[in-house]
Amino acid sequence: MAILLDGFSLAQKVRSELKDKIASLNSTPSLAVILVGDDPASQVYVGGKEKAAAEVGINSIVKHLSKNISEGELLNEIKLLNEAQSVDGILVQLPLPDGIDVHKIISAIDPKKDVDGFHPINAGLLSIGKPSLIPCTPKGIMRLLSEYSLEISGKNAVVIGRSNIVGKPISQLLLAANATVTVCHSKTANLSQAAKNADILIAAIGRPRYVKAEFIKEGAVVVDVGMNRLEGKLCGDVDFESVSPLASAITPVPKGVGPMTIAMLLENTCEAHVSRKTIWS
Ligand code: GUN
Secondary structure, X not given: OOEEOOHHHHHHHHHHHHHHHHHHOOOOOEEEEEEEOOOHHHXXXXXXXXXXXXXXXXXXXXXXXXXXXXXXXXXXXXXXXXXXXXXXXXXXXXXXXXXXXXXXXXXXXXXXXXXXXXXXHHHHHHHOOOOOOOOHHHHHHHHHHHHOOOOOOOOEEEEEOOOOOOHHHHHHHHHHOOOEEEEEOOOOOOHHHHHOOOOEEEEOOOOXXXXXXXXXXXXXXXXXXXXXXXXXXXXXXXXXXXXXXXXXXXXXXXXXXXXXXXXXXXXXHHHHHHHHHHHHO
């Protein structure tokens, strides 16, 4: 039976260490979250981020804007937050309503305040092996693998999914850690065969229980990034029941990658705060 990679407990540990660190600073990090529209899932995620920030001593403000906001008005909100000395981190919750150019919005955030790590400058720095602010979910996955001392160097890592939020940045981080990385996606031929080559399999495809036993090499480490609702229940991209007997280690859903994402957001906010303070002084 596989070892369960307990993201919930590790996230608690990270948060408790951050709380101590923040208490030792003589200033308070602050995070601004922009939520546009009424997407229920986004509201839950933003609420979770707000609560977690408060628990470690980060000031957070949530700007809840109408779904009818224009791109220009949203860009103006970002400009104000970029200029605000008291704001260290800016996060625009995705997805945004149709008609708003996500790339334009993300590119407008000051890269030093881009705690999501999505700005083209931060994505570029990651891709040349000079990471600054690293996207939270991939950073959380790497921390989880490291906490359980799982070897990456020389291993075959297969990433299913090529999003800018998870698939691409986790591929870069695994490559930087000397894995041989294959990126698969919805158009990949023989995806299950490619996955079966993986010593480390990252499932970030957004389809409930898509990864089945026939995708798994015996002894693989399986990381499930999925957050899907199926028959009213939260489930991942991995069919846990059939996959876990084959894997050597696996993340559960919930309490796997999800809590690590939030912990890394808090860490990034703290990092942005400290590096901005260092620049001022
Ligand atoms: N929507 C889903 N995941 C994320 C994330 O990590 N950051 C932001 N800003 N929006 C998201």
